[in-house]
Amino acid sequence: MADQVTALRAYHDPGGKAPGSGRPGPVGVSLREVSGFSLTQIACWPDTLTEAGAMAARVAGCDAAPGPGQVVTGARGRLLRVEPLKWWLIREAGSPAFADMPAALGAALDLSSARVWVRVEGTEARRLLNHFLPLDLRPDAFPPDRVASTAFHHVGITLWRSGEAFELALPRSFAASLWELLVDSARQYGLVTGEATYASEDGEE
Template sequence: MAEWRSALKGQLSLGKVGTSDGSGVTISEVTSFSLLQIAAWPDCLQDVGGVAAVLADCDRVPSPGQAVQGTQATLMRVEPLKWWLISQHGHLEQLSLAGDKGAGLDLSSSRTWLTLHGPKAADLLNHFLPLNLSDTAFPLGSVASTAIHHVGVTLWRDAQGISLLLPRSFAVFLWEQLTDSAAQYGYEVA
C-alpha cells in the first residue's frame, strides 16, 4: 500500500480562528484511513451485505441512508446497491467476491475525511448543503450523498459529530469554503 499523504498539507494550521468567545465548530482531518466500496448485483444484495457486515464486525446490515458502527469499521449504505466500509484503525481486509455476486474497490486514496463537531457544525454545513441536518431529521447513524458547489460529498452523523468524505482533488477548495464560512462562528482546527 502506498504511503498516505494529506491532500490538505499546508492548509491545516492548528488552533482557533474567528470569534473570541470560543469555537462554534471544531474541524479535524482523519488521516491514514481505509475506505472500501462494496457493490452488489440486485439478486445478491442480502448475501453481499452479510459479507460487508462481517468485515465491519457489526450486528446488522444498514438500510439505504444508514450507517452501522462495528468493532472493525463503520458500514454505510451510500446507494441502494453499494456500501462503504470505512475504518481509521488501519487497512481493512481485502474483500473477495465472485464477479457474479458483486465487486469491491479500495477508495482510500480517493477521499479526504473531515470530522466536524461543536454547537455550530450543522449550521456551518447548512450554508452549503441542501439537507436538514437537525438531530431529528439527520439523527445518529444517518448517511447522505450530496454536493457542495457541485462537488459530490458523502456525510454521516455518529457520536463524534458529522463526518465528510470529500473527493481528494477538491479537498483544498472545499476546505477553503468551509473555513471561510466557519470564521463567523469561530472554529478550531484540531
C-alpha cells in the same frame, strides 16, 4: 496499502487556530481532517444484495449490514449504506485487504486515496453546513448513524453523523477548495482546525 498522504496538511495550523480564526469568545466550529483510515466500496447486483451485505457485515464485525441511508459500527469497522446497492466499509489503515469478491456477487474497490475525511463539530456545526448543503440537518431529521449523498458547491460528497459530529467524505481533487470554503465561512462563529486519526478517535479497538 500505501501510506496515506494527507491532502490538507498544508492547511493545518499547529496551534489549532486557523489564520483569522474569527470572533472572540467561545469557539463555535471545529474542523479536523481525519487520517489513518481505509475506505472500501462494496457494490453488488440486485439479486446478490443479501449475500453481499452479509459478507460486508462479517468483515466489519457487525450483526447485519445497514439499510439505506444508515450507518452501523462493528468490532472491526463501520459500514455506511451510501446507495441502494453500495456500502462503504471504513476501517483502520493497514487492515487486511478485503477478500476478492466473485464477479457474480459484486465488486470491491479501494477508495482510501480518493476521499478526504473532514469532521465538523461544535455548537455552530449544523449552521455552518447549512450554508452549503441542501439538507435538513436538525437532529430529528438527520440523527446519528444516518448517511446521505449530497452536493457541496456543485461537488458530490457523502455526509454522515457520528454522535454530535458531522463527517464529510470529499473527493480528493476538490478537498482543498471545499476546506477553504468551510474555513472562510466558519470564522464568523469562532474556529479551530486540526487533525484526528481514525485509530484514536473512530477505531473500534
